[in-house]
Amino acid sequence: MSAVAETLFEGKHSVALAVDESTDVSDNAQLLVYIRFFNKDKKEFSEDLLGVTPLQTSTRGEDIYLAIKEMLMKRGIEPKQVVSITTDGAPAMVGREKGAVARMKEDNPELISYHCIIHQSVLCSTLSxxxxxxxxxxxxxxxxxxxxxxxxxxxxxxxxxxxxxxxxxxxxxxxxxxxxxxxxxxxxxxxxxxxxxxxxxxxxxxxxxxxxxxxxxxxxxxxxxxxxxxxxxxxxxxxxxxxxxxxxxxxxxxxxxxxxxxxxxxxxxxxxxxxxxxxxxxxxxxxxxxxxxxxxxxxxxxxxxxDSFSLGQQLTLLIKNPFLIMDVRGFSKEVTQCFKWANAGPLQMQLVDLQADVALKEHFGGTDLATFWLQMVPETVFPGLRKVAMYILTMFGSTYSCEAAFSTMNIIKTKYRSRLTNEHLHMCMRMALTPFQPRFKILAGQATAHFSH
Known part of the structure; x- marks a missing residue:
């Protein structure tokens, strides 16, 4: 996790979380949390496993909340850094008063929460x-x-x-x-x-x-x-x-x-x-x-x-193609409803300036969306728009990463390796799932040679 820590915590970047819970082959409840953030080294958004922890006593909302909070504290992440949290929609996650998300919103009232889109599409498939x-x-x-x-x-x-x-x-x-x-x-x-x-x-x-x-x-x-x-x-x-x-x-x-x-x-x-x-x-x-x-x-x-999702058409259009936004006032209203810190006036002026910038419009057609907002749009000229874009691009749309990680867990911990401890399971999962490469040159430079006598 040190690679993530070095990349993430200098400058206190905003982060998004995806949270899911499942049981392993030994019927132990495992809570898995993925993190998404802006990788300052690669100039792109990265996803990685924040942590896996067993829920020893129960899987209540309070237990899940405390487990997530402990993971964040270990990595030095403040609750207000968390822009959004995506869950599977289970009552323990999204209960109005005692759900884990509700408890997290007590720490960060501006937290945006989503039920997993993939889970919801399956729930829609209800048969008579x-x-x-x-x-x-x-x-x-x-x-x-x-x-x-x-x-x-x-x-x-x-x-x-x-x-x-x-x-x-x-x-x-x-x-x-x-x-x-x-x-x-x-x-x-x-x-x-x-x-x-x-x-x-x-x-x-x-x-x-x-x-x-x-x-x-x-x-x-x-x-x-x-x-x-x-x-x-x-x-x-x-x-x-x-x-x-x-x-x-x-x-x-x-x-x-x-x-x-x-x-x-x-x-x-x-x-x-x-x-x-x-x-x-x-x-x-x-x-x-x-x-x-x-x-x-x-x-x-x-x-x-x-239809209740807080990201409306104007916010989606900002990311997909800001040059197509026609209703400037409607756009700023939608932004301020979603992000309480946003200021409507400057956002309106920045949007007009962005749409009038011929060079940016030319760049937009020849690059991907993340590169456009991260590298082409100058933060000094469009601070409000860029911050909104960074927040939205940070968000998870689903808990797919968690579900894929649980598949990895089931490969690592099978009925033939059911005595694998939680600590060893989590270490194996981190090695299997991290997208980061070891910095071999730095590690080699820090090594101390031991000469035989």
């Missing part, structure tokens, strides 16, 4: 009872075919091979990730006829209900719709993942998807251009009312979860 039953039946059927016995699984693969099917096996879904079922459904749909034939030849009591299920046209209509809609949701989720995505990138993606949902709603009542599986399955007069209702619920759910 009828759709949930169809999905669950599909998963039970696939588990029956693949996991009930190795002999039956082998028979299935041989049958698909002989039938020259489009796939030689079925995928198993991940119980934790709802959207992984979408990929399972896509795979199933390509070989549904072969699966129906295989179930028919089994002639077992367990196989009969699944064979009847595949003959039910109404249920197959729902499966076709689920194949298409989960494909769209998976596409969104993939765009939301990955490191170094700014909160503006992620918000832009979500806003675009909200507009796509409106297109999907109209498309279902028309040509089904965006629902090819539905188009293939449903013939003649289509009753798509339940599909439209499902998309309607998604639209409402997304609006409830994302």
């Amino acid at each position: 009872d009828e759709y949930a039953e169809v999905m669950n039946t599909m998963m039970r059927m696939i588990n029956f075919l693949r996991a009930s016995s190795s002999h039956q699984h082998h028979m299935l693969r041989e049958f698909l091979k002989e039938a020259d099917a489009n796939a030689d096996d079925l995928l198993l879904h991940n119980n934790v990730r709802w959207l992984s079922k979408g990929r399972v459904l896509e795979c199933f749909w390509t070989i549904q006829r072969e699966i129906a034939a295989f179930l028919a030849q089994l002639k077992s009591q367990k196989a009969t209900p699944f064979a009847l299920f595949l003959e039910d046209e109404k249920k197959m209509d729902i499966v076709a719709f689920l194949v298409d809609i989960t494909s769209h949701l998976n596409e969104l989720n993939i765009k939301l993942q990955g490191k170094d995505n700014s909160v503006c990138d992620l918000m832009t993606t979500v806003c675009a998807f909200q507009k796509k949902l409106e297109v999907f709603k109209e498309d279902l009542q028309g040509d089904c251009l965006h629902f090819p599986t539905v188009q293939e399955q449903v013939h003649g007069e289509r009753d798509v009312s339940s599909f439209v209702d499902f998309v309607d619920k998604l639209i409402v759910n997304f609006s409830k979860r994302f």
Whole structure:
């Protein structure tokens, strides 16, 4: 962590945190905190693991708050340096009075908090009872075919091979990730006829209900719709993942998807251009009312979860393209609502000056956003705008880094290494996850030679 400390704490830079909690193979609750900050050496924004700590007694909001505070104190980070905190939206994190975020806002009232966008997009994918039953039946059927016995699984693969099917096996879904079922459904749909034939030849009591299920046209209509809609949701989720995505990138993606949902709603009542599986399955007069209702619920759910985000369109536009901001007063109002320290008057004048600067406009088209704001926009001329941009670019848009780190944790601490201590686990994770390279020349220069006598 010394490399981070040297880079970060000279000058007291602002930082952002991403916080998530999970359990390891020994059922110990582990709290993981990632930090994002401006790297003064590389002149770019960097992410690194701030710390991992076990929650020994409970996972209440107070316990999480105290653990985060201890990590910050160890690194010499003041609470007021933390610009934003991104969590998974669990009650212990975001509870109004006793949540960890609420306790942190007592130390820093200007702290901006976000629920993880990736988690929220998954939460938006809530199925009605009828759709949930169809999905669950599909998963039970696939588990029956693949996991009930190795002999039956082998028979299935041989049958698909002989039938020259489009796939030689079925995928198993991940119980934790709802959207992984979408990929399972896509795979199933390509070989549904072969699966129906295989179930028919089994002639077992367990196989009969699944064979009847595949003959039910109404249920197959729902499966076709689920194949298409989960494909769209998976596409969104993939765009939301990955490191170094700014909160503006992620918000832009979500806003675009909200507009796509409106297109999907109209498309279902028309040509089904965006629902090819539905188009293939449903013939003649289509009753798509339940599909439209499902998309309607998604639209409402997304609006409830994302419209309350404090980063509005004008702030997003400042980062993505400040030369397109037309409403100067509306822009300054949005900034002062989000950042209490901001001064509307100077921000308005600086925005006008920035938009009139031909050289900056030329640079903007030929460089990435972070480089433009960090290296092209002079702090002496545009101090307010640059500070706002630095704050926004520092923010995490999701807890993806934490989730990826937990995957690393599960590789390091397995059932064969379950006795690994928390201290050793955390050291291994830091070595595996840090983006910083050791400064070998400095280390070699500090080494003391020991001559034998």
